[in-house]
Amino acid sequence: MALLSPSSAQDRTPPARDGGGSGTPAARDARGILRSVWIWPTLITFVLTVYQIGIPQLWEDELNSWDMAARGTGELLSAVRNVDAVLGAYYLFLHGWMAVVGESATAVRLPSALAMAGATACTALIGRRLFGRRAGLTAGLLFTLVPVVTRYGHEARPYALVVLAVALSTLLLLRALDRPGNRWRWAGYTLSLAAVGLLHLVALTALAGHLVVVALHARSERRTAVRFGLAALIGVAASAPVALLGRAQAGRQIAWIPEPDLSSLLTFWPQLYASALAAGAVTTLAVLAWGERRDAVLSATALAVLPPLVLWVVSHGDVSYFYYRYLLFTLPAWVVLAGAGLTAARSRALVAAALVVVALLTLPEHQAMRKPYAHFWHGVDYEGAARTIQKYHRPGDAVVYDRGPDYWRMLDVGVRFYLPDGLRMRDVFLAESAADRNDLWSTECPDPAACVKDERRIWLVVGGNDADPFEALPGPQARALRARYTASGTERLTGVTVALLRRRS
Structure with a gap:
């Protein structure tokens, strides 16, 4: 039927009269593409x-995408059986994309x-x-x-x-x-x-x-x-x-x-x-x-x-x-x-x-749309936190991430995304990672005091900008750290605080 035809009478343009001699077929094809209705809007x-x-x-949802897609194929397929199955095809696509790009x-x-x-x-x-x-x-x-x-x-x-x-x-x-x-x-x-x-x-x-x-x-x-x-x-x-x-x-x-x-x-x-x-x-x-x-x-x-x-x-x-x-x-x-x-x-x-x-x-x-926190409801400077850690990092440093009531801020995933690939630290209170659990969320050590080892320095990354960064942690974790460490330097960024903890002598 003509009602849904590709063109209407008012838009019909008579063909060019070039006698077939105005350039090669490739040149005519190129001119045809440049005159196409879709090419300029697309570009x-x-x-x-x-x-x-x-x-x-990257905001929390995007960090989820990266975290899932960065897993092995087997881990990814196991995870979507438990969570985010409706996004599984996208995660698999992104997994292959990241492997190349x-x-x-x-x-x-x-x-x-x-x-x-x-x-x-x-x-x-x-x-x-x-x-x-x-x-x-x-x-x-x-x-x-x-x-x-x-x-x-x-x-x-x-x-x-x-x-x-x-x-x-x-x-x-x-x-x-x-x-x-x-x-x-x-x-x-x-x-x-x-x-x-x-x-x-x-x-x-x-x-x-x-x-x-x-x-x-x-x-x-x-x-x-x-x-x-x-x-x-x-x-x-x-x-x-x-x-x-x-x-x-x-x-x-x-x-x-x-x-x-x-x-x-x-x-x-x-x-x-x-x-x-x-x-x-x-x-x-x-x-x-x-x-x-x-x-x-x-x-x-x-x-x-x-x-x-x-x-x-x-x-x-x-x-x-x-x-x-x-x-x-x-x-x-x-x-x-x-x-x-x-x-x-x-x-x-x-x-x-x-x-x-x-x-x-x-x-x-x-x-x-192009501002640093354009994607957030409440901005979190993951990149700034990672930059602070990278600048002052020493071999043997460990890290503690706030995974309390504001776990959805994904401080651990966000900072890991912006840290260099070679800079990895022991996550002091991590018991089982999200990838190991085939989930979006990790689990933490049930006995924080037992999970604190002998690192001389620990980076503390918590949400918000409280005067005392320990206050952002669950009580048992805060007590375990206070007993052996003291904060020697604190940097407050948008939505996140980074503190360097030193072991008491």
Whole structure:
């Protein structure tokens, strides 16, 4: 059907009359790529996401990613049987990536930057197929300007890859619907849908939007509906083992997410864009698209709106899944609608002016994304703590990490990440590491006094900036250290204190 065709009449451009003699085929192909609707938005997104990608310090969730991915393959597979099964595929991917690229902050975040660039390309191509070339190009450029794209393009977590997987699955579905008899196109859609489920089960709510797209396109074409149903069934089935494990672990992993009320359907929008201004601009432009082709508008709206509604409904059971970053994959559909709404004005000057205004309005948020503690709710200077230890370290030093009530700060993992590979110290109160326990958390020595040996110096790393660093430790640990050590130097950093303890003579 023509309603979801790759281009519209208003965007058709007559072919160039070069008589076949304007350069080699390779040169013509290169010019064709440079004129493609996706290339410039994709390059801009990549540049914006890679720029200063290593400056924000890794926060707790990213440290979990690094800690899990840095384990051996066997240890990693054993761990996801107990915890974080829904992220297991991402951890395995990151494990292989780090083996090749390295483990710096830039290295572990680079897949997310690449994924956001890929998602930009898919967004522009979806916009072109639904609303035409100009709308696709505008959608791609709007996508690059939304601050959350940079925020999660700087994140060593799977969310950017999920955005790419869902956008790619939508694009491949549209291609399959163009030629419903082509089994390879349906196979591509099936594989992309399997990737969605393996990366993040919640993102399979995108199927609600896909179902509407198929219904609008196929209408009475029963064979197309059957092909879609079979492809969706196989794609979802691929993630069934992850779903079973994830369901058993959900109470531990996401019990902190509250059950949403009606206001949650509105209040999560600014978080979805990491900018209230961007949310308002994109939503306003999306509304303007309702004067365009009906089926295309309904398709894009379903892709944008149905997943949050489905997730809101299912979050009123035993477990709530309604959280903004789990719905980042709806962003391409929103900017496709916004691109169609903006280009409906038929004025290139107006489109360019609107893009410039959005860029200026969101510039402060883009700048904030690149600050050292941009990823934190409460900043912790792991890098500064590691730098202090490295500067004054001596062979034979040991270390004590605060794993008290604020264990979620992951002081041990954060400092280890920023310490040089060759600088390793005995962890005085560590009984069993997280890797040995096949878990995210370690266990500590039940008898602290017995675990204190004869090290002359111990580094104490605790959360906060209390006047007495010993006070941050559990009582038995503090007493065991006080009995034999005294603090000879203390450095208070953002969210963390480092003290050097010397053995009493």
